[in-house]
Amino acid sequence: MRMYIKSIKEIAWQRVLDGRSPPRIVDADGDSCRVKPESAWSNNEVQTSNFNSKALNAIFTSVDVNMFSLIKNCTSAKEAWEIIQKHCEGSESVRRTKLRMLTSKFESLRMEDNETIIEYDRGL
Template sequence: MASSNFSPAAPQVFNGEGYHIWVVKMKTYLQAFDLWEVVNSDVEPEPLRTNPTVAQIRQHADERTKRHKAMSCIQNSVPDVIFIGIMACESPKQAWDKLKEEFQGTERTRKQQLLNFRREFENLKMKEEETVKQYSDRIMAVVNSIRLLGEQFNEARVVEKVISTLPERYEEKISSLEDSRDLTSIPLTELINALYAQEQRRASRLEEHQEGAFQAKTNTAYKGKKTWKNRPKPDAARSNDQPCRHCKRPGHPKEKCWFNPDAVCQHCKKKGHVERVCKSKAKSR
């Protein structure tokens, strides 16, 4: 009997999609309340014997009540649009089978679905851009669909599929695992984690290599290249930075200064400037 202290959450309402998942959840829910046998066997409680005891009367009442409880669970787990289809069913077994017939289909349909999923499983291969975890998730999605249709699918077969369809870059890791483990009995989770760890190490090394290559390229590009601030200036530029000895202003050498108190102009014969900047010469032109 189910524990009186245990009250599992009711399964989600079945809206017509994901029937196989709903069936698993609903079956577990009914088992938790000791109601699954009522649905599965659909056996009417035996009639009471003559002069039954109080205990027998209570047990008989409990058995009859179980049928109503199971029917209530099924009816309340579907919306009204689906409930209409099972409304006329007189037992939980009839309601259960009615839903199965409508949403799972016939046995022929189930077998065709299984065939399609098996074919999909056999054709699965890992893509170059996929991680091993993404690939294993794709495989398990197909495997779980097969299992939901009632077919046994052991983990060893999944492990074999993963190993046989991995790209060449995983061969070294697979060989290493073969040396230390029996791959026919290795858990799928352990295999995926080992391969994922290799992926992480490879990605880390690739990132470091790319960063090193970029830094080397950057250093090569700037090697020997001096900034404008540190670039040596030509002699003329360095002399222009110094203030002129005559006018005390920078920007020109003393030989080209318009003011020179020691110079004598060859044109006007006056002191203080050279002929090149003589104003009298400019006016006479």
């Protein structure tokens, strides 16, 4: 998926990593006060937002129907990507538990004295 989105353009993948924040209007003090209306966006702001749309479209078209139902309301590629990651990989604690289970299974992996290599291989 990463390479597919990067093939669109590198900045599309950056939108997945960084997220999309709409341009804001800056007041006289230099503070951003509210979201800028789309009709007032500069060409650069439109392009940046467009890369978020392209990355989000790439994600939408690459997932199955079940996964799409989880992300269909996302407006940023980052948000969709995080939902997919959490769904596929689980939370940090789930990943740690999976790793511990795999480590334990690997450590207990032994070939019996009466097994041939072929029998052992089939049992994996």
